[in-house]
Amino acid sequence: MTMSTDAGNRRLPPRRTGRQPGWYIPWIFVAGFAVVIAVNAVMVHYAVSSWTGVQTEQHFIKGIKYNQDLAGARAQAERGWKVETEFTGTEPQKGVVALTLHDKYGNLLKDAKVKVTFIRPTSEGHDVALDLPYLGEGRFGAPVALPMPGLWDLRVAIEHATGDYQDEKRITVK
Template sequence: MTMTSPTTGLRPTRMPRQKGWYIPWIFVGLFLVVAAVNGVMIHFAVSTWTGLETENHFLKGIQYNRDLEGARAQAERGWQVQADFTSTEPRKGLISLTLRDKAGALLEGAKVTAKLIRPTSVGHDVTLELPYLGEGRYAAPVTVALEGQWDLRVEITHPTGDYQNQKRVWVQ
């Protein structure tokens, strides 16, 4: 069935599209692509953030020169500190340290603190006081919540000076 105009008897014809009619739709499509990519990036930024941040970062920055001076003094003392972590069972291990002074003599009477810090998430860190076992050796067993990489931070306080160091360990 064909519709015709009652006055002329002719069928209405469609006007041809103008050149470039699609250009506004290209802009709309590009804006939609940008909005979709931004939405994906926002989703991954929010869903993968572990909440890990440096507390008191401004104060730590101010104390930087004092920390450098402490590192120089620690290097001058020349202590020989051997810190080890040995996995004994899944998520369990033994932290042990052997302390010697610059001349190789055993260091006794130190207060040794070991911290296992999970570098990728908050709330799993473990802090231990390591008891003196004799012959310059300090050790204690430890149990952690997760397997994987941990930072072992050792802090030693002794009447002749202080010491601190950090190393990455693997907990099975």
């Protein structure tokens, strides 16, 4: 009896000595995640090391006093003062800030303490504060030099025997 085998007729697959096709595909995913992590690390670094974004100091205490602020805003509206705020640029980064104060009946407000603060909204450390002297006829004003051109928030704080006044206006300095 003879046994027949097909082993002699079959070809064996060639032996591979290198890498299999597609060996690099998992490494593409690893590289993609590494890029995402690197970009996130750069973004976190710039977010932490740049401007803090803190606009209000002691924000928690001011938040607690919010109802008092609302009552003050209502009282300010009831007083009906007419305050005209002007900033006139005279030279690059220089100008004159002037305020005209009238009560709701059109009377001049003379004996007021007027303070203006120029606040740079995009960076800290460049703020300029001025106490404006009385110039006559309900007008307060002074020249100002700002450290850089661009957008500024002009905050006005007025103290008077009949009440206080606050306002904020965005201006552009050339």
